[in-house]
Amino acid sequence: MTDTTQGAPHTGSSQDAGDVNAPSFWTKVTFGFGSVAFGVKDNGFSYFLLLFYGTVVGLEPGLVGLAILIALVLDAISDPLVGYWSDNFRSRWGRRHPFMYASALPVSLSFFLLWNPPDWSQGALFAYLLCLSILIRTFITFYETPSYALLPELTTSYEERTSFQIFRTFFAWVGGNSLTVLMFGVLLVPTAQYADGILNREAYATFGIVGSCLMFLSIMVSSIGTHNRIPTLRQPGPPERKTVRRVFAEIFETLRDRNFLMLFWAFVMGSMATGVAASLAFIMLSYFWEFTEFQRFLWTALVMVSAFGALLIAPRLVRRFGKRNTVVGLGVVAFSVAPMPVILRLFDLMPENGDPLLFPLVAIINTVDLAMIIALQGTMYSMIADLVESGELRTGRRSEGLYYSAVTFTRKTTVGLGAFAGGTMLSLIQFPDGAAPGTVNDDVIWWLGALYAPTLLTLWATMLFAVSRFGLDREGHQANLRALAEGNRAQG
Numbered sequence: 468m469t470d471t472t473q474g475a476p477h478t479g480s481s482q483d484a485g486d487v488n489a490p491s492f493w494t495k496v497t498f499g500f501g502s503v504a505f506g507v508k509d510n511g512f513s514y515f516l517l518l519f520y521g522t523v524v525g526l527e528p529g530l531v532g533l534a535i536l537i538a539l540v541l542d543a544i545s546d547p548l549v550g551y552w553s554d555n556f557r558s559r560w561g562r563r564h565p566f567m568y569a570s571a572l573p574v575s576l577s578f579f580l581l582w583n584p585p586d587w588s589q590g591a592l593f594a595y596l597l598c599l600s601i602l603i604r605t606f607i608t609f610y611e612t613p614s615y616a617l618l619p620e621l622t623t624s625y626e627e628r629t630s631f632q633i634f635r636t637f638f639a640w641v642g643g644n645s646l647t648v649l650m651f652g653v654l655l656v657p658t659a660q661y662a663d664g665i666l667n668r669e670a671y672a673t674f675g676i677v678g679s680c681l682m683f684l685s686i687m688v689s690s691i692g693t694h695n696r697i698p699t700l701r702q703p704g705p706p707e708r709k710t711v712r713r714v715f716a717e718i719f720e721t722l723r724d725r726n727f728l729m730l731f732w733a734f735v736m737g738s739m740a741t742g743v744a745a746s747l748a749f750i751m752l753s754y755f756w757e758f759t760e761f762q763r764f765l766w767t768a769l770v771m772v773s774a775f776g777a778l779l780i781a782p783r784l785v786r787r788f789g790k791r792n793t794v795v796g797l798g799v800v801a802f803s804v805a806p807m808p809v810i811l812r813l814f815d816l817m818p819e820n821g822d823p824l825l826f827p828l829v830a831i832i833n834t835v836d837l838a839m840i841i842a843l844q845g846t847m848y849s850m851i852a853d854l855v856e857s858g859e860l861r862t863g864r865r866s867e868g869l870y871y872s873a874v875t876f877t878r879k880t881t882v883g884l885g886a887f888a889g890g891t892m893l894s895l896i897q898f899p900d901g902a903a904p905g906t907v908n909d910d911v912i913w914w915l916g917a918l919y920a921p922t923l924l925t926l927w928a929t930m931l932f933a934v935s936r937f938g939l940d941r942e943g944h945q946a947n948l949r950a951l952a953e954g955n956r957a958q959g
Contacts, residue, residue, distance in 0.1 A: 490621050490622060490696060493692065494621065494692060494693055494695075494696060495630065495631055495634055496634060496692070497688055497689050497691070497692020497693060498614075498617065498618070498621065498631060498634065498635065498689060498692065498693055499631070499634030499635040499636075499637060499638045500638050500642075500685055500688050500689055500692070501567075501610075501614050501635070501638075501685055501686060501688070501689025501690070502611075502635045502636070502638045502639035502642065502685075503638050503639065503641075503642030503643075503681060503682070503684075503685035504574060504607065504610060504611070504642075504681075504682040504685040504686050505607060505611050505639055505643075505878070506638065506639035506640060506641070506642035506643030506644070507578070507642055507643050507646055507678045507681055507682050507685075508574075508578065508603065508604075508607055508643075508678075508682070509639075509643055509878070510643035510644065510646060510647050511578070511581075511582075511643075511646070511674070511678060512535070513742070513745040513746065514647060514650075514745065514748070514749075515650065515671065515674070516531065516535070516581075517531050517532070518665065519582065519671050520584075520592075520596060522665065522666065523665075523666055523667075523668050523671065524584055524592065524668075526589060526592045526593065526596065527589060527593075530589070530592075530593045530596075531596065532887065532890065533593075534593060534596045534597040534600050535600060536887065537597060537600075537601075538597070538600040538601045538604050539604075539884075541601055541604075541605075542604055542605075542608070542876055543876060545605055545608060546608050546612065546872040546873070546875055546876040547718055547722075547869060547872045547873065547876075549566075549605075549608050549609055549612050549613075549868070549872055550612050550616070550866075550868035550869040550870070550871060550872025550873075550875075551714060551717070551718055551866075551868065551869050551872075552868070553566055553612060553613040553616060553868035554616075554864070554865065554866050554867065554868040554869055557702065560694075560697055561697045561700045561702065562613070562616075562700070562701070562702070562868070563613035563614065563616055563617055563700070563868075564613075564690055564693075564694060564697060566609050566610065566612075566613040567610055567613055567614050567686060567689070567690040568687075568690050569609065570606050570607070570609040570610035570686060571610070571682075571683050571686040571687055571690070572683070573602070573606040573609075574603065574606040574607055574610060574682055574683070574686065575679040575680070575682050575683040575686075576679070577599055577602045577603040577606055578603055578675060578678055578679045578682055579675045579676060579678075579679040580599055580675075581596075581599045581600075581603060581675065582671045582672055582674055582675025582678070583672050583675055584596070607875075608872070608875055610686055611871075611875050612868055612871050612872045612875045613868060614686075614689060614690075615635075615871040615874065615875065616867035616868040616870075616871045617693060617696070617700070617867075618631055618632065618635075618849075618852045618867075618871075619852040619853075619855040619856075619867050620696075620699070620700050620701060620867065621693070621696060623856075623948055625785075625790075625853065625941045625944050625945070626782065626785055626786050628849045628852045628853065629781060629782050629785040629790065629845070629846055629849040630782045631849070632845050632846070632848045632849035632852070633777065633778055633781040633782060633842070633845035633846070633849075634778070635845070635848070636774075636777065636841060636844055636845035636848060637774050637775070637777060637778045637841070637845070638685075640770060640773075640774040640777075640841055641770075641771060641774050642681065642685065644767065644770040644771065644774070645771075646674065646677065646678055646681070647767050647770075648764070648767050648768050648771075649674070649677065650670070650674055651760075651763060651764050651767055652764045652767075652768070654667070654670035654671075654673055654674060655667060655670050656760075701865050717862075717864065718869060720862055721858055721862055721864065721866045721869050721870075722869065722870075722873065724854065724857070724858060724861065725938070726854060726857065726937050726938055726939050727851075727854055727858075727870065727873075729933045729934070729936045729937045730847070730850055730851060730854075730933070730934070730937060731873055731877065732929075732930075732933040733847065733930045733931075733933035733934045733937075734847070734873075734874060734877035734878075734930075735877050735884075736926050736927070736929045736930035736933065737844070737847070737877075737926070737927070737930045738877050738878055738884070738885065739884045739885045739888060739926050740885070740923050740926035740927055740930065741885060742884060742885010742888065742889065743885045743888050743889045743892075743919075743922055743923060743926070744885075744923060745885065745889075746885060746888075746889030746890065747889045747892070747893075747915075747919060749763065750893070750898075750915070751809075751915070751919065752766060753904045754902075754904050754907055754912060754915070755809070755812070755912055755915055755916055755919075756820060756825065756826075756829065757820040757821065757904050757905055758826060762826050762830075765826075765830065766830060766833070769830060769833070769834045770837065772834055772838075773834050773835075773837035773838040773840075773841055774838075774841055775838075776834075776835075776838030776841075776842075777838045777839075777840075777841035777842035777845060780838065780839075780842050781793070781842035781843075781845050781846050784796075784797070784842070784846075785846060785849075789940050789941055790846050790847075790849060790850050790853075790940075790941075791850070791934060791935070791937050791940060793842075793843075793846050794843050794846050794847050794850075794931070794934050795931055795934055795935055797839045797840075797842055797843040797846075798843055798927065798930070798931040798934070799931065800839060801836050801839035801840050801843065802840075802923075802924065802927040802928070802931070804832060804835075804836050805833075805836045805840070805923065805927075806919075806920035806921075806923055806924055807832070808828075808829050808832060809916045809919060809920045810916075810920050812916060813913060813916050813917060813920075817829075820905075847934065848874060850937065850939070851870050851871060851873075851874055852867075853939055853944045853947075854870055854939065855867050855870060856944065856947040856948060856951055857939060857943075857944075857947050858870070859951060860947055860950055860951065888922065892915070892918045892919065892922065893915075895914075895918065896911050896914040896915055896918065897911065898911060898915065899911075
């Protein structure tokens with residue numbers, strides 16, 4: 468059914484035919500730039516949080532993992548509630564922008580405090596980390612979910628939604644990785660005071676300052692850059708008194724769509740795979756491949772090349788093959804190639820560690836492969852936007868925030884479930900603490916690769932199977948737009 472209480476859509480299906488009110492390239496760039504905030508937060512949690520609190524600050528690593536896990540559990544409750552709230556919020560600045568503006572300062576401040584902890588006891592430090600982990604993940608939800616939910620209304624075009632989304636994915640990778648490059652290339656280098664730069668506490672404090680400023684800039688630029696689109700966006704219907712039971716009933720009604728469930732499962736599996744790869748990235752680079760510090764820095768910097776490649780290829784592939792086929796096709800190629808160097812090493816079919824051919828070979832494979840993976844991710848995220856009109860026909864409600872709250876949550880599982888799986892793998896093979904590269908037993912290194920590659924392959928294969936069951940294509944999306952336009956004409 469079609470709900471006329473939520474206002475007429477701003478374009479119907481006109482953008483597929485050339486909408487005079489279509490957003491500008493500047494709107495596309497500023498919308499995408501907003502993801503830098505999430506990228507900075509995500510890379511900080513994925514690569515440095517456990518290292519900083521467990522090695523530099525001195526908090527028991529198990530307590531660090533527990534704090535992250537508790538925050539993730541609370542996200543499962545808070546994320547859909549924030550999405551539902553933003554779907555039904557009323558203001559002269561629309562449903563989304565008040566949340567976006569209001570989150571800028573709290574997100575930045577909590578991120579700064581996270582990297583500047585006091586010298587407290589173990590119990591007090593755990594409470595400090597837990598509270599800040601919950602706060603920053605909640606505040607980032609108050610920004611990321613409403614901001615992401617703008618996409619279905621910025622354009623109804625099947626192809627343009629992919630273009631918008633790939634810009635957002637591009638900036639998330641570039642924004643987060645730029646600070647990783649800063650850390651390993653500038654801040655965590657050895658000094659006269661710190662022979663091992665990883666132990667430099669001041670470097671993490673600087674990371675917190677730079678990261679918090681970049682997050683604030685990202686949120687404000689994106690909010691201001693999309694502010695002029697507010698008059699074209701939906702407004703919710705008249706206020707209604709809703710019980711808690713009805714709120715949760717509407718949430719479950721919206722999210723039990725089969726296509727959504729397939730995508731949600733795919734996102735969870737993909738995020739877990741990303742988390743495993745991220746948590747073990749520098750273990751693999753340092754111990755499995757025994758790359759030098761400079762080679763690890765180059766490896767990190769090459770992510771920028773991969774992100775730019777994804778920006779170029781994703782929209783072109785979607786125009787030709789559609790979203791589902793693009794994701795499955797890219798996935799089959801990328802996920803077959805990605806673990807291949809590790810598998811070949813297990814069978815002694817790769818150059819030995821230290822061979823001058825090894826790093827260029829593995830780095831080129833990873834750079835090209837990662838470009839396909841980033842393009843795949845961006846295309847998958849754009850598929851969520853097409854569910855909005857399908858859900859509106861089914862429930863009579865516009866629920867962009869609710870759909871994208873699920874995406875925000877699954878992206879956070881990168882740190883929670885993925886890092887937990889990576890840590891479990893290290894425990895199973897009894898990987899030694901504090902060992903120098905080149906000194907770990909060969910059998911332990913072999914088992915590291917033997918668990919790493921099949922785990923990623925299993926998660927990726929499950930993700931692609933779920934995506935292959937997604938049933939909404941270009942023709943189905945355009946049919947939904949026509950049905951909504953006809954319903955509005957009939958009732959208006």
